[in-house]
Amino acid sequence: MIVVLRPGLLSSVQDLGRRGHAAIGVGPAGAMDPTLLRLANWLVGNADDAAAIECTLSGPCLRFDVDACIAWCGDADVRLDGAALPAWRPVPVARGSVLDAGALRRGARAYLAVAGGIAVAPVLGSRSVDVNAGLGPCEGRALRAGDRLPLAHDGAPRLRRAPAWSIAPWPWFDPTSERALRVLRGSHHGAMDQPSREALTAQRFRVSSESNRVGVRLIGPILRLRAPLELVSAPVTWGTLQLPPSGQPIMLAAEHPTTGGYPRIAHLIAADQSHLAQRRPGDSVVLQLVEAEETERLRQCREQALQRLHDTLKQRRRESGCDAST
Amino acid sequence: MSEDCVIEPLGDAALLLHFGDGIDAATNARVHAAAQAIAARQLPGIVELVPAYASLAVLFDAAQWPHAPETPAQRCAQALRQVLAQALPSQHDDTALIEIPVCYGGDFGPDLDAAAAGTAMAAAEFAAAHTEPEYRVAMLGFAAGFPYLLGLDARLHLPRRASPRTRVPAGAVAIGGAQTGIYPRELPGGWNLIGRTPLTLFDPQATPPNRLAAGMRVRFRAVDAATFSQLQTDRANP
Numbered sequence: 001m002i003v004v005l006r007p008g009l010l011s012s013v014q015d016l017g018r019r020g021h022a023a024i025g026v027g028p029a030g031a032m033d034p035t036l037l038r039l040a041n042w043l044v045g046n047a048d049d050a051a052a053i054e055c056t057l058s059g060p061c062l063r064f065d066v067d068a069c070i071a072w073c074g075d076a077d078v079r080l081d082g083a084a085l086p087a088w089r090p091v092p093v094a095r096g097s098v099l100d101a102g103a104l105r106r107g108a109r110a111y112l113a114v115a116g117g118i119a120v121a122p123v124l125g126s127r128s129v130d131v132n133a134g135l136g137p138c139e140g141r142a143l144r145a146g147d148r149l150p151l152a153h154d155g156a157p158r159l160r161r162a163p164a165w166s167i168a169p170w171p172w173f174d175p176t177s178e179r180a181l182r183v184l185r186g187s188h189h190g191a192m193d194q195p196s197r198e199a200l201t202a203q204r205f206r207v208s209s210e211s212n213r214v215g216v217r218l219i220g221p222i223l224r225l226r227a228p229l230e231l232v233s234a235p236v237t238w239g240t241l242q243l244p245p246s247g248q249p250i251m252l253a254a255e256h257p258t259t260g261g262y263p264r265i266a267h268l269i270a271a272d273q274s275h276l277a278q279r280r281p282g283d284s285v286v287l288q289l290v291e292a293e294e295t296e297r298l299r300q301c302r303e304q305a306l307q308r309l310h311d312t313l314k315q316r317r318r319e320s321g322c323d324a325s326t
Numbered sequence: 327m328s329e330d331c332v333i334e335p336l337g338d339a340a341l342l343l344h345f346g347d348g349i350d351a352a353t354n355a356r357v358h359a360a361a362q363a364i365a366a367r368q369l370p371g372i373v374e375l376v377p378a379y380a381s382l383a384v385l386f387d388a389a390q391w392p393h394a395p396e397t398p399a400q401r402c403a404q405a406l407r408q409v410l411a412q413a414l415p416s417q418h419d420d421t422a423l424i425e426i427p428v429c430y431g432g433d434f435g436p437d438l439d440a441a442a443a444g445t446a447m448a449a450a451e452f453a454a455a456h457t458e459p460e461y462r463v464a465m466l467g468f469a470a471g472f473p474y475l476l477g478l479d480a481r482l483h484l485p486r487r488a489s490p491r492t493r494v495p496a497g498a499v500a501i502g503g504a505q506t507g508i509y510p511r512e513l514p515g516g517w518n519l520i521g522r523t524p525l526t527l528f529d530p531q532a533t534p535p536n537r538l539a540a541g542m543r544v545r546f547r548a549v550d551a552a553t554f555s556q557l558q559t560d561r562a563n564p
Binding site: 019020021022023024025026027123124133134135136184186187232233234235236237238239240257258259264267268269270292293295296299303 | 339340361380465470472511528534
């Protein structure tokens with residue numbers, strides 16, 4: 001068991017999300033930064049989609065009631081029984097230890113993976129908590145002090161001490177707001193007036209403090225349609241950039257509703273979900289239009305690089321004695 | 327089946343199939359027929375189907391669609407066109423008729439009086455007109471288990487409230503524009519609340535979790551406050 005002593009601003013159990021229930025109005029939820037979740041899982045020898053703890057802007061304080069092996073991916077001052085916890089690598093944790101993570105220094109989200117995964121009972125096929133919908137394990141809510149999280153295998157880790165190696169966070173974790181977020185045109189991109197179409201990619205937006213796991217609200221130039229559109233509710237997805245009547249677009253994220261009635265002016269490419277997830281309120285967002293062919297090339301390069309990292313990590317873990325046979 | 331179906335990308339991991347632009351039963355039936363045909367084919371690399379009023383989203387896993395020289399989206403679209411070319415229009419008129427008990431007006435439907443006042447009807451007449459038609463579930467969306475129903479009497483069409491409520495109670499029966507629906511849980515919402523049902527519409531622990539599904543036929547039955555309470559008690563102590 002892991003006991004939550006202090007939850008942090010918004011910490012929740014997340015895996016790679018819930019699939020197959022959108023037809024009944026159940027969205028995916030899942031990690032806002034799916035890449036960082038995968039890296040954290042790989043570091044402790046888990047499958048990509050094991051459940052871990054997602055932290056938002058500040059970290060939790062947790063007590064481990066069992067020996068465990070953990071990995072922290074993110075940028076914060078994390079203490080394990082008072083000593084600095086090395087990040088981006090597997091670390092053994094002794095029973096009774098207390099992990100205390102402070103505010104995230106850079107980036108908006110961090111992940112704490114535990115070997116074996118957080119073993120809360122799945123709901124509709126996933127361990128992700130949909131905080132906005134109130135759906136999922138943990139009563140469908142963010143963590144609270146006193147919550148107890150079961151682990152898939154409570155037992156002594158084979159790792160005796162944290163290895164000297166770690167993975168390089170960059171380019172997977174990029175807490176600067178320098179890179180443009182790449183988008184594809186949406187169905188109603190052409191329905192915007194000419195100045196708005198130009199402003200969409202030429203001007204800078206800021207992340208509103210009203211943003212959450214449902215969507216990232218962008219503050220910037222007011223975007224307008226050439227004429228009002230009467231739309232019937234249609235499917236939306238992770239990354240859909242909706243334009244409500246206020247003229248301030250909303251980029252839908254992990255807890256997006258399955259359908260929406262606002263014009264869809266653009267869509268974030270999947271490879272840039274992680275970069276959106278790390279923007280904090282007030283951070284700048286510049287959008288860049290890309291074409292579908294380019295997107296596919298980017299996706300392939302990225303997945304190949306991640307696969308190489310996965311294989312390297314497996315090798316490193318073996319050399320460090322993480323995966324010695326039982 | 328595939329004629330007039332426009333397929334366009336919905337980002338880089340989904341396609342949107344358009345069957346029309348309006349809220350009508352014929353277009354909606356084509357959406358569900360297409361969803362059934364695609365689901366029946368069990369194409370590898372398709373991870374989710376999201377039917378709506380007049381469109382259907384197909385989410386795919388790009389890694390499972392061979393790409394060069396076309397993109398996965400193009401390959402997936404080709405496969406979907408082939409499925410649709412062979413699909414037959416669905417016949418779902420034989421689905422069960424689900425009856426939804428509703429207590430109209432008062433605290434159960436705080437907007438009923440104002441809604442009726444906007445028409446030439448008395449509140450009771452307005453409520454009766456809401457129970458009259460046989461509705462069809464066009465889609466579930468907005469929130470888990472929220473049904474959008476087709477078939478609302480044109481006299482009952484109401485603009486959405488200027489300022490949405492931050493809390494609409496579970497079971498609220500509401501009208502938004504030409505649509506009527508039921509809030510499955512406490513949610514923020516801008517529709518006009520005319521009544522409330524004691525039934526649970528969505529329970530993630532149940533199989534299936536949703537009481538209503540797209541294509542189902544629905545009729546509302548007016549009940550009084552005492553019956554509402556009784557049904558609510560029955561639900562709590564089955």
